[in-house]
Amino acid sequence: MATLSRTIWNIIGSGLPAALMQCLYLFFTCPLKKNSNGETNEDETQEMLVEIMLNMYREEQGVEELLAADKLQSLIIAAASLWDQCSHSWKVPAGRVLRTISKAQTKNSILYLQAVDCVKIAVQNLFKLADTLSACDVCEVVSIVLCFVKDSYPVSSALLTEFESNDGYQLLLKLQLTKSRIIFAVNNTLIAGTTLSGLEEGTDKELNAVMLKMVAALTVGCVRNTVVLKDYGMVPYIKIFLDDECYRGATLSILEQLSVINYEEYMSIVIGALCSSTQGELHLKLDLLKSLLRILNSPKSHSAFRTCSGFNGLLSLLSDMEGALQDPPRGLWAAVGQNRILELVFYTLQGITAALHLDPVNSNFFQRSGLFEKMAEDLGSLGCFWTQREWHIPLSLEKTRTFAEFLDAAFCSSEPFPAWLKNCIWILSFLDHMVKGTLHLENYFKEIKSEMGEASRDDQEGTQAQGEHPVFSKRPVNELRTSDCRDCVIVNPGAVCVMVRLLPKLYKEGHSQISQEIQCAVADHIQSLVKSEKSRQVMCGCGLLSAIITSCQDAFRNESHPLHLPLTRVFEKLASQSIEPDVLRQFLCLGGSLSVPSRPNAKSTEVLSCQESDSSKADLNEEEVAADSKTALQTAVPLSSSPWVSKGSALALQTAMSLISMTSPRNLQLHSTALAPSFVEFDMSMEGYGCLYLPTLATVLGPSAEQSVSGGIGMGSRMFPPSSGLTLSCWFLVSKFGVVHNSHPLRFLTIVRHMSRTEQEFVCFSVSFSPQDCSLVISTEEVEFQPLDIMEPEGEVQNISTFPEQVQFGCGKLLVTGQWHHLMVTVAKEAKKNCIVSAFINGQMLGSAKMRYFQTLPGSCISMDPSSFIDVYGYIATPRVWKQKSSLVWRLGPTYLFEEAISVETMEMINKLGPQYCSNFQAVQLQGENQYGEKNPAQLVVEEKISFGINAVCSSFSTIQDIKSSYNEVDGRLVAKEIGINSRDSSTPIFLAKNIAGHLSGSLRTIGSVAVGQYGVRVFKSSPAATSLNFIGGPSVLLGLIAMASDDHTMYAAVKVLNSILNSSPMSEKLMRHIGGYQVGALHSRKTQLLNNRILQLMFSLVGTAELGCGSSVIKNYNAFQYILCNFELWMKAPENLDLTLFAHLVEILQCSRDGCQNAEVAHRVQMVPKLIFLFNDPEISNSRITVVCTILSHLLQGHFNTKDVLRIGLFLVYTLKPSSFDENQLCVDTLSQTSGKTIWLRNQLLKMLLDVICSAKIHLSSEAQEEAFLALGPDWFLLFTQSYLHSSTVVLGIKLLLCFLHNHLLLNKFKEGIVAGRWLENSTAGLSILMDNLKTHPLVPDSGSILIFGFSVLQKCLTDHVHIPEIYLLVAGLFLAAPYSEPPEGDLDSMLQWILQQHVTENVLKNGLCAEAAALLLEMVHVCVQPIAGAEASWEIVYPGNVIQFLCLIYHSYTQDPVWHCPDFLKTLAMVAFHSGPPKGGSEGLLTPDGPAIAEGKGCTDSSSLPLLPHPAKKQVWDFLHILLMDSLLNIPANKQGHPLELLLEASPEDATSEQKRHFQTKVLLSAMDVFHDISQGEGKTRPRGDSSESTASVSMMNVTYFAQKLIEKMNSKMFAADSKQILLFIAKQITRVSHL
DSSP states (O other): HHHHHHHHHHHHTTHHHHHHHHHHHHHHHHHOHHHHHHSOHHHHHHHHHHHHHHHHHSSSSHHHHHSSSSSHHHHHHHHHHTTTTSOOOHHHHHHHHHHHHHTTTTTHHEEEEHTHHHHHHHHHHHHTTTTTTTHHHHHHHHHHHHHHHHHHHHTTTTHHHHHTTTTTTHHHHHHHHHOOHHHHHHHHHHHHHHHOSSSTOOOHHHHHHHHHHHHHHHTOHHHHOOOOOOOOOHHHHHHGGGHHHHHHHHHHHHHHHHHOOOHHHHHHHHHHHHOOOTTTOOOHHHHHHHHHHHHHSSSHHHHHHHHHTTTHHHHHHHHHHHOOOTTOGGGGGGGGOEEEEEEHHHHHHHHHHHHHOOOOHHHHHHHHHHHHHEEEHOOOOOOSOOOOHHHHHHHHSSSSOOHHHHHHHOOTTSOOOOOHHHHHHHHHHHHHHHHTOOGGOOOOBOOOOOOOOOOOOOHHHHHHTTTSSSSSSOHHHHHHHHHHHHHOOOHHHHHHHHHHHHHGOOOOOOOOHHHHHHHHHHHHHHHHTSSSSHHHHHTTTTHHHHHHHHOOHHHHHHHTTTTTHHHHHHHHHHHHTTOOOHHHHHHHGGGGGGOOOSSTTOOOOOGGOOOOOOOGGGGGHHHHHHHHHHHHHHHTTTTGOTOOOOOOHHOOOOOOHHHHHHHHHHSSSOOSOOOOOOOEEEEEETSSSSEEEEEEEEEEEOOOOOOOOOOSSSSSOOOSSSSSSSEEEEEEEEEEEOOOGGOOOOOEEEEEEEEETTOOOOEEEEEEEEETTTTTEEEEEEOOOOOOOOOOOGGGGGOOSOOOOOEEEEOOOOOTTSSSEEEEEEEEEEEEEEEEEEEHHHHHHHEEEEEEEOSSSTTTTTOHHHHHHHEEEEEEEOOOOOOOOOSSSEEEEEEEEEEOOOHHHHHHHHHHHHHOOOOOOOSSSOTHHHHHSSSSOOOSSSSEEEEEEOOOSSEEEEEEHHHHHHHHHHHHHHHHHHTSTTTOOSSOOOEEEEEETTSSSSOOOEEEEEEOOOOTEEEOOOOOOHHGGGGGGTTTHHHHOOOOOOOOOHHHHHHHHHHHHHHHHHHHHHHHTTTTTTTSGGGGGGGGGOOOOOHHHHHHHHHHHHTTTSSOOOOOHHHHIIITOOOOHHHHTTTTTHHHHHHHHHHHHOTTTHHHHHHHHHHHHHTTHHHHHHHHHHHTOOOHHHHHHHHHHHHHHHHHHHHHHHHHHHHHHHTOOOOTTTGGGSSSSTTTTTTHHHHHHHHHHHHHHHHHHOTTTTTTTOOOHHHHOOOOOOOOHHHHGGTSSHHHHHHHHHHHHHHHHHHSSHHHHHHHHHHSHHHHHHHHTTTTHHHHHHHOOOOOOOOOOOOOOHHHHHHHHHHHGGGGOHHHHHHHHHHHHTOOOOOSSSOOHHHHHHHHHHHHHHHHHHHHHOOOOHHHHHHHHHHHSSSSOOOOOHHHHHHHHHHHHHHHHHHHHHHHTOOOOHHHHHHHHHHHHHOOSOOBTTTBSSOOOOOOOOHHHHHOOOOGGOOOOOTTTTTHHHHHHHHHHOOOOOHHHHTTTTOOOHHHHHHHHOTTHHHHHHHHHHHHHHHHHHHHHHHHOOOTTTOSOOOOOOOHHHHHHHHHHHHHHHHHHHHTTOOOOSSSSHHHHHHHHHHEEEEETO
16 A cells, blocks of 8 residues: 555656646546447546546645646536537536545635636526536536535635535526426435436425425534524524425424524424424424434523424323323324334423423423413323223232333233333333433434335334334333432432322222232332432422322322322421421312221220331431331321221321321421421532622712612612721531542622722622631632632731731531521721621630721722722622532521621520521511510611621512512623623512511611522421411411310320420410410310320420420420419329429529529419419329429529518418317327328418428529518418417427518518517508409408517517427527537427527527527526426426526527617516516416417326425526526626616516515615625635626716615615515625725
8 A cells, every 4th residue: 555655646746647647627528529330449448547537636735736737727627618519428427527526625726616617607607507407417517516615625615615605506596496407416416426317207296305404414513504594584494394204304403403503493493393393203203302312402492482482382292192102092192102102202301301301490491380280180181091080900010010111011022911000101201300400411222224125114104113122222220229229319309290280190990909909119219319408308399298288189189099108208298397387288289188087996005105117207307217207197097997987087187197296396407406407508519609699789979979879778878898897707507528638618698899990809808617727717808700710818918007908717516517606796896997706606606806907998999989889799608719629518598787796685585586587687586585575576787787688488589570670771781790690680580588687777787688500409497397388377276176186096196296386486386376376275184084195205305395304404484384384283183293293394594593593483484383382182193293392482582582472372371270269289290191190281281382492502592582482471360370279390480480580680670679560461451452352242341550569579479379489489599509400309398499509500699699679588488387386396397497597598598788678578577487476367467378289298297286396496487597587687788877777677567566576686685686786705816797887887887886775775665575684684784894994
């Protein structure tokens, strides 16, 4: 080969090509003469020369050599002008040579031909010859010229331009109209490069076909030719060839090329042809659909397809095929073959899928126009689906297969599937691929060629029609199987709705078993499509729930239906995301016709304890298992078949279980509630970008700038930067972070501004999270807004401020994927262009730092032109300019920008509101607040300071034209520019989240935010069942379920769904309160037997106190707490001792150190105390319940001490008191079986409880609280419990309680001075006067007056009845020593008094002094006991007085200087004790005759009348103590003071004492005083007075001696001193002598 090539090149270089070309020209133009036989002798020579020329002219070098001579031009022109005159034998060789030269053209040869006007001259000559030459000749010449034009085009378009400019197309048109056969030859020449013999022998049809192929070849890849064809008006002539299959291929090729310049014209032709085709024109439809599919591969064609009614046109094909797949086929369809029908269905659905593929406009149109419903209707009428309404199916399956296995079996010819089933399976397979958006890429059917010479389609069709299954090109089973194993991406969700609508139609009479099996397989496949949360959310927006509820009503009505369980699961999963209220209403109403079999099921088991055994659960994730187990409760056992379940209860249980599944949390995304918020999701894996664009955040206008340049809404300009700072509040959730090495930041807000008349845009503020170092980045740096790859390094910008322009706060482990978080960033403006930036995540501060505030102008601008303006706009997430693919996926919830730095308190409130809040913080009220009218809604942020609020729930789809008409032109243009569409567009759907603060007063605000990014942004509007239920009855529906419950399982399910919805939906809780749902009789006493511990735990959860130890146990739902938990009568009647569980829970929440006080306050508001006290009216109440209720009362009062509750308890305590004729001391309190004994025990428990509260070290009641409670009860209430007939245990507790209050000196004084009686009754009945007055027929006579009670006077008299009780002495001694009560060790009175003497606090006595009133009480009790006795045995009457006097002596020696020892009341009482009253009257001695039975019982002595009476041993102790006090007073108290102790003692006497008794007593006192002076004179150095001054001592001694001498003489003269006069004179003389020596 190399040798041959070199030989050819050598020949070419010799100049032979030009010479041979000249020879060819001569041979061609000069015909040779013929011999006698009519033949020439040039055959062999001609063949040799032609072969040589062909070999040389195939080389470009050979063609270049031809340019040296002009014979190439001459030969071409000669062929075009002298063809009919040239040598006939050389025409064909000349044509072959010219075509070879044409294929080897070079740039130089083209320039040569152009320079000599070769094409121009040839075209002009052909115009002249066209009318005279034969078709064959014209064909040959035109083909030669067109070859040069065609072959030169890849190198240069010069010859084509010359051809066009010299009317070359008009030449072809002229030839086409006059000589159609020419086209056949021309086309053949263009395609094959050779001529055909016998052109005349071809038909007109064949020639027309060739003509169309030639035109098609001219237009393929050549827009210019296509434009010429259209401009000459040839399109109407071409489209008429579509009907004929012979012309269709070329015609469609021409039309497809036409679509490049005009999609609308192509679509109108093809769709019009489809719509006008008849049923029998199956091949035409298939060819048109295949052509359409090729064009729809270009996204630019989708708009034309929609505007030309393409969707309706394709669906009309399905409508025309009604009954086409019947078995057996009927009518025209019987001759077609079902495989061809399926093929037509396939390509029709392919065309629809291609037109919808990644086209939001078409998808929106198709969905909004209800065309998926139309598709389902048309597919359902094909004949293979069941169309009748009523049918029956078996209740059990022998085997089950998956949808993938059914599809696999449909391919297998050995599988005995009926034809209708195979057809249904394949249509469902088409729809499944349509769901995934891949149907237009599939090719199930073999292509059938229709080239001439091959078997006709009709023959092939007849052959295939005899087959039993279609001719498939591949089996998509593997793809389907693998798709079931992974998360399916739903591209066309409406196709799922079509599958659902066809689901109940998968039935055929006589094939019930296989019908049920395929139905279950398809239902399970649909369930697998909605495994992921994203898929569920997508399906919620396309009406799948409505499709299920309208198409599959029988399945929902009949729980034994095989589709009941899978469809219920799908419905519940989707409804937990979003459901329309009317769809939910339909679902709830379907249960009304619940079928109830008459025969009970032997397999009935306990519904709520059963576990799901469905094998499909193995394919579900943990979250789904938790959710599906709820559904399994209702379906694992036929509810209505249980004999113990009524129809209403079964319906309630079924409905409740479904609602539980819909409303229970399926993940841990939220921090406090189960309802997921609406959100915008940004997926950076699709395009690398996706954001929300906020146009016109602010516009800063120059003084002379026009107002029309500003967008936004509102009046006046909003300045930027804000003068006081700003706050960003944002709820977000991170589904997946990007990889570390390619970390894509979460951009929460980026603010960009641009000054008019400049090119640069600058980022002035940004808040983002960097996953790489897990930090929050806040920047106020001015950075040019440009792509990432050309952004300047951060270090190149010099910061002239002393503070940074960027700060970072580490987030640690606060950000958790899959959970909602609240981000708050505050920027507080300071002086000198600085600010303080603080950041919080979920209320926890990340950090705070100083940084530079925004600069006034963008970039490096230092001034602003008066006519210019600054446009400020923003982005949330990643804009297109920062495109960077990553696996990051995150969601944006409610987002706000405030133009002030809000407080931490406000931030905490916003955090508590959660991501479901969707308003403007103008009247905020947390769930559970304002239930008692105490807290008014609060304004958290001034409305003028709210720049924008973005929430996906307040969003809709709009268009550019709608934005312009609704808002303004400026924002319309800005949005169009950002999205990249025409500013006049009126069809592209644009997601617009409106600024929810747009209606508030204030200056200009942004209109909201628009989504930018077709694949990277997804919007979901959350409207779960818990929310939608509020619009169809809300809590009333749930209360109805409770009312229908007739067993504990149903009751539990109904209460559980009530709890779930009330906890998750604030609106439901408000409605519940509004309708009085908590008070309604749904949980009436007739339902008490249905209650159980699980229901009680649900109530704890509803109230908000279930999570003890795990979180806050604060009572959140006051009404539930008041009307349900505090309905103690209800729980007392419930089984399982639920009341004790409730009481124990109340104790826990009230004694909680963190929340106990708050819970106690709530308990007071809901009037828990009177409800608890009311329980005590039950005579059958057990002691354990009494104990725990008292514990509750104790914790309640300790947590929230209030007089009202104390009064309520006090009133009940009075109720426990029996009449005075009933002696309680004759009862044994421990015998609780006795009603009276139980009453005493109950009373004592309450008194102990009050005592624990008052004396509690936990609360340390203030003096004011003590005074309020004491004065509200009044002293008479306390004294009621010291009466003589009461049990001693009650008396001790009553005195303990009283003295506990009396440790307060203010109360002690008031108690002493006198308080009006009856206050406890008056205060307890306060507020009832109006009611009582309304009930009275006649007004009562007003009270004449009030009784004043002097407390200590009455108390003294009461205590004299209880002198036998040692604890009372101890209590009074505690008051005496200012020692609060504490439990002493067991022992006698003496050990008790010694114990308190050791335990009391000396500092308290020194500070406050000894209590004289308590000392008087002790002495009064001693006075009662020191009467003459009949025996000397050691009884309490003998021991107790001595113990007390000894105790007083010890106290005296410890606190000698205390004024109590000289207190008149104390001295008088002491004198009464020492007073000798003579023989007792009536067997008793003293001033106060104890007539109570307690005294008689306590004494327990022998009859006093049979024994001689002896003085009480304590008398001597009393006189010894009196002697000590006299000595102290005479030594230290001068006689000139009024009320000297000696005077008080002398004059003290009982009212009924005789003169003799007084004289005896005074004589004894005076003699004791004389002994004192005698002792003083005998031991001057031993007895020292309290003072240290000798002068003062002498003065006092002299004064007292004088005073005492006067008293002696005075008493002698009055005969009250029964002593020897001589003794008196000696005493006086001795004292005078002593004094004179001082």
